[in-house]
Amino acid sequence: CQAGLELTAILLLPPRLPGTCRAQTRHTHQRASLLSFWELIPMRAEPLRKKKKVDPKKDQAAKDRLKKRIRKLEKASQELIPIEDFITPLRLLDKSRQRSQVELSLEESERRALLLKKWSLYKQQEHEMERDTIRTMVEAQQEALQELKLESPELYTEAIKRDYSLFPFEKEGPYYTPPIYNYQPPEGRYNDITKVYTQVELKR
Amino acid sequence: MAAPVRATLLGVRAGGWRRCDRLWGGGLGSRCLALQAAPSGSRSPWRLLGALCLQRPPLISKPLTPLQEEMATLLQQIETEKSLYSDHELRALDEAQRLAKKKTDLFDDEQDEKDIMHVQDLEDMWEQTFQQFKLGARVTEADEKNDQTSLHRKLDTNLVLLVREKLGDHDVWLLPQVEWQPGETLRGTAERTLATLSENNMKAKFLGNAPCGYYKFKFPQAMRTESNLGAKVFFFKALLLTGDFSQAGKKSQHVWVSKEELGDYLQPRYLAQVRKFLLDSNGLSCLW
Numbered sequence: 306c307q308a309g310l311e312l313t314a315i316l317l318l319p320p321r322l323p324g325t326c327r328a329q330t331r332h333t334h335q336r337a338s339l340l341s342f343w344e345l346i347p348m349r350a351e352p353l354r355k356k357k358k359v360d361p362k363k364d365q366a367a368k369d370r371l372k373k374r375i376r377k378l379e380k381a382s383q384e385l386i387p388i389e390d391f392i393t394p395l396r397l398l399d400k401s402r403q404r405s406q407v408e409l410s411l412e413e414s415e416r417r418a419l420l421l422k423k424w425s426l427y428k429q430q431e432h433e434m435e436r437d438t439i440r441t442m443v444e445a446q447q448e449a450l451q452e453l454k455l456e457s458p459e460l461y462t463e464a465i466k467r468d469y470s471l472f473p474f475e476k477e478g479p480y481y482t483p484p485i486y487n488y489q490p491p492e493g494r495y496n497d498i499t500k501v502y503t504q505v506e507l508k509r
Numbered sequence: 510m511a512a513p514v515r516a517t518l519l520g521v522r523a524g525g526w527r528r529c530d531r532l533w534g535g536g537l538g539s540r541c542l543a544l545q546a547a548p549s550g551s552r553s554p555w556r557l558l559g560a561l562c563l564q565r566p567p568l569i570s571k572p573l574t575p576l577q578e579e580m581a582t583l584l585q586q587i588e589t590e591k592s593l594y595s596d597h598e599l600r601a602l603d604e605a606q607r608l609a610k611k612k613t614d615l616f617d618d619e620q621d622e623k624d625i626m627h628v629q630d631l632e633d634m635w636e637q638t639f640q641q642f643k644l645g646a647r648v649t650e651a652d653e654k655n656d657q658t659s660l661h662r663k664l665d666t667n668l669v670l671l672v673r674e675k676l677g678d679h680d681v682w683l684l685p686q687v688e689w690q691p692g693e694t695l696r697g698t699a700e701r702t703l704a705t706l707s708e709n710n711m712k713a714k715f716l717g718n719a720p721c722g723y724y725k726f727k728f729p730q731a732m733r734t735e736s737n738l739g740a741k742v743f744f745f746k747a748l749l750l751t752g753d754f755s756q757a758g759k760k761s762q763h764v765w766v767s768k769e770e771l772g773d774y775l776q777p778r779y780l781a782q783v784r785k786f787l788l789d790s791n792g793l794s795c796l797w
Contacts, residue, residue, distance in 0.1 A: 463694040482569060
């Protein structure tokens, strides 16, 4: 601070350089105080840039070009996720894989035809039985609802409301053997190598 | 039912619509002919009971009938005839060829054969591991003892829960039921039945809000009163998910029974109504 004061004294009092004196007197109204020396000399200023107007245009042009390229890529690479079941692996198209045609004897083909006919009859009977069972069940339910309606209409309206908690309902179906009591599965880890495809969505 | 209906008509015309409006929020108009549980005035002579048809779904599939077995083998045959050779079969064919070649050619084998696993050895190994694994038994000990209170009996059919209760003088086997209380839906009554029976041990999935069947009976002459002609029982179906009876409460006896055995326990008229909504075990194997 003392050095600053001395310097200002030296600068201000003798008018050595006319330019600086004029600059100093010109800018004195802008300074915070007469003794603030560091504000006279712009210490942190950079040399002025010459191209100020053309630069943003260049930047914009570069950005547009990039956007165009991105758009072209997006248009071109509309790869759909492959359904692996529909692509036969090449190793299965080998000729050596094909079996020789089996010649069926007369008895065998007759037996097969007869069995298929019996099976279709059996399935028809099964279907009719299912249909009848379902029909009796539905009729029983309708009768019950009628009785309930006679009893109290409010309970009836409650009964015919849809039950939203019923679905989704998951249940594992019957297996061939029942689960083993207190079964300890073997310990181990596994690597899941299923391929996961992601599809890039277009931002349109 | 005719007399009470006439009474309600008179009551409505004489007394006024106020009674109807009070409980059911009006707008019923002609519906006031229906019998409501109004404290004063006309009352339905039938008591309402909500009953629970709790079923344990089958754990294993039914054994195949001879026709089904034949069909299954035929389909398997046709499938193998129309298929391509698998890797394992190709390997077996190659080895057979190589063996045949080795027998015909006299020079020694180029590759060391001791390290290669023959197809036959592989198959034997697999067969052994399969034999060593113990599967769960399809016919359980409960089947052999014919213990009807256990859940592990008859794993391939639906089992329905029956409960023994005192009605009047005698014990009667029936589906668990509980009287309806005003202020709850009938399905709520059925849920309450489940809770009281199992003391919250059992978890069941109720199949919808509507009852699946009903049974109405009149009380014996001694018990009938003006407002208590008989009772209507509405059955609700539920599937047992988990849980079982706790062994402590043995006072009210229970039994898990399949559809054929229902005839041993239930009264004829009750049985006729119940059979309508229970599935036959022989037809549909995996549904309820």
